Amino acid sequence: MGSVAGDSTSTIGPLLQEARTAKGLTIEAAAAASKVPLSFVRLMEQEQFHLVPDPLYLARFLTEYATFLGLDPKQVKAQLQQQLDLARVSRPSYPASS
Secondary structure, three states: OOOHHHOOOOHHHHHHHHHHOOOOHHHHHHHHHHOOOOHHHHHOOOOOOHHHHOHHHHHHHHHHHHHOOOOOHHHHHHHHHHHHHHHHHHHOOOOOOO
């Protein structure tokens, strides 16, 4: 059986939540122990990436949080990029209004 991070059917939010709950941690406890701000942990687990002010913050905190949870941070970041690319492709484009 492959790793959860390699499962293309699972998105980042549920993946992070499942790893956290498998450790028996609340979201608050995981944020404190991982040193990742609670607001970022919530944004990542709820997949509200558009609310992150700078993609560099997302990359840094995702790496730290994934490592803390025992996930492969490179796989998680690659999966996030794939997920964001798919969202961009599936988002309808609207003509610019004048």
